[in-house]
Amino acid sequence: MPSELLAYYQQRAGEYERVYAKPERQSDLALLRSLLHDQLRNHHVLEVSCGTGYWTAAFAPAALSVTACDLSPEVLAIARAKPWPSANVEFIEADSYALPVFDRKFSAAFSGFWWSHLPRHRLSTFLSGLHANLQPGATVVFIDNRFVPGSSTPISRTSPDGDSYQLRRLDDGTTHEVLKNFPSESDLRHTVSCITPSPEIILTDYFWLLRYTIP
Numbered sequence: 001m002p003s004e005l006l007a008y009y010q011q012r013a014g015e016y017e018r019v020y021a022k023p024e025r026q027s028d029l030a031l032l033r034s035l036l037h038d039q040l041r042n043h044h045v046l047e048v049s050c051g052t053g054y055w056t057a058a059f060a061p062a063a064l065s066v067t068a069c070d071l072s073p074e075v076l077a078i079a080r081a082k083p084w085p086s087a088n089v090e091f092i093e094a095d096s097y098a099l100p101v102f103d104r105k106f107s108a109a110f111s112g113f114w115w116s117h118l119p120r121h122r123l124s125t126f127l128s129g130l131h132a133n134l135q136p137g138a139t140v141v142f143i144d145n146r147f148v149p150g151s152s153t154p155i156s157r158t159s160p161d162g163d164s165y166q167l168r169r170l171d172d173g174t175t176h177e178v179l180k181n182f183p184s185e186s187d188l189r190h191t192v193s194c195i196t197p198s199p200e201i202i203l204t205d206y207f208w209l210l211r212y213t214i215p
């Protein structure tokens with residue numbers, strides 16, 4: 001993870017989950033929680049960039065086990081302190097770009113709101129590293145934001161490579177430039193076209209969900 005993005009999330013840890021309190025997004029969020037609960041049921045799940053465990057809580061009760069990774073000790077401390085219903089959830093400090101060698105292959109992978117922080121040129125490398133930890137036939141699920149004027153933070157600039165950025169202000173008064181991409185449905189299909197010709201894509205007003213199976 002780029003050092004500037006890590007520093008941003010370390011400073012933002014205590015206010016991270018406020019973004020999920022926006023009133024206009026509640027029905028979409030409820031739908032995503034329900035979908036994740038169903039799609040990751042009875043799986044051994046590898047979660048990448050788990051943050052404070054907000055989305056872990058949506059599917060952990062239905063999963064057989066969850067190994068959730070993040071590089072920020074600050075957000076992991078918040079995640080570990082939550083009242084998990086069973087001992088099937090493990091949080092480990094790990095870089096999403098360089099996942100550790102696990103002692104098993106997982107039957108599913110999930111990542112929430114991480115795809116948008118990946119530079120476009122690093123997507124394929126990241127996915128290859130993730131897929132290396134999965135069993136054949138494993139389920140992979142991503143969720144992330146759609147850009148909605150008036151609700152989303154405005155885009156401050158776009159790089160020559162096509163990556164978009166936002167300026168975000170934290171409670172401590174600091175302002176951070178954060179990479180935040182908003183892929184279209186065709187972008188998502190193109191990215192995973194070498195893996196599957198028919199991924200499942202669900203678009204809500206504020207979010208998207210991508211689900212596919214490893215051959």
